[in-house]
Amino acid sequence: MNKIPRDVRKKLDSSYASIDPTFKANLKNQLFKENSMAKKQSSLKSLATYLRSTPALAVFAAIVLVGTTSALVATDRANVANREKVEVPAQLDNVLSLDDIRAIATKDAGDASVTGIELEKEDSGLVYKVKFSDGSVRLYDAKTGEAINPANGDELPANGLQGAISLSEARQIAQNQRPGATITKIELENEHGVVVYSVRFSDGGRVDVNAQTGDVVRVRGASNSGSSSSDDDSDDDRSGSNSGSGSDDSDDDRSGSNSGSGSHGGDDDSEDDDNSGSGKDN
């Protein structure tokens, strides 16, 4: 069935009808972790009801109950605080754009060129870490562009930072691949000739998003497990133009275009503009 366009074939291919392992694992964690928390709180309530009917123990039990509840709340707050400490937030309107930072960094670079830009959350707030072709690295305040410290790393092409999608869009696309996971870094870099946003997660996972097309070119789960993009069951539903849902066919999306469904015999096969479907129909 070589003449069936790729975007059409993708929808009905068995691999796309199979559940994404990352989604499956994340949903499981979400369902059973939340369920576990709810059970703990429910148990505490039941204990409190029982103790009210036993006055002699009530005071002692109250102290224990309060202590346990506080510990749970503290643990929960600590988890939230840890996440807030490292997570790159969804709201990125008040940070400078990549082009702005590149322009500032280029002035500081001298003869060196910019080879990578990362957005990270540090104790002091959001910072851009800019890497130069001479191996130096410089940090800039993401909101003001002020250099934080003097400069002490596949070079991006001259127009490599003029990505078609924004940082916020790349973040959303990556988050949609790994719902619930904490994003700790977003880096713009050249991956084998393709400019990508490389989005890193606190559990070691990573999602690479083509900066020009918004297509997902790689998904790596926690602890370096999971498939690389060449085997990814990601369909185009999660591509940038669809604001992230689903997963993408790496064959098409890595090149950012459809190269056609293969060679055909006979006349007029060049009329196969059926491959004009870019897999972003959804």
Place this chain on the structure above:
Amino acid sequence: MKLEQFYDEHVDKVYKFFYIKCLDRSTAEDLTSETFTLFIEQLEHQPITDNKKYLYGIMRNTWLQFLRKKYQQALVDIENIEDFAGVVEHEIADFDEAKDVGNRLLPYIERLPEKQRLVITKRLLEEKSVGDIATELGKDKNYVKTTYKRGLASLRAILTVPYMEGSL
């Protein structure tokens, strides 16, 4: 751990059913998530003797709600189905047994207007060239090319919103 095992045993099928019906990964994931979330929540509030039956009941209602919301149609037929688990198994089996994409495409191609259906079938499934198709139909090549393009556009539209009234 029993619930987690139950989840592991059924989540693939739940997802696959939703995917086959809507042909959209994101939607299928949302519906799967919704189904299991509701299932777990309900377990907290009432004893359930048959987890599988209950899960598939929620799945049916989730699908029904989705159809009503997206297609704005009241679908009484689905509500009356008691063995929704059987329906799910049947749908998945049909999908899996149609081993290649061409066979899976057939039900959607059949929904095309007649002229488009003819050209699309000959081009995509029989893999005939434009010239051969033109000769068979007694038409010129331009007719075949134009009809083919329109047929593809129609087919893509169907696959984007694949649900058909009267089906499940």
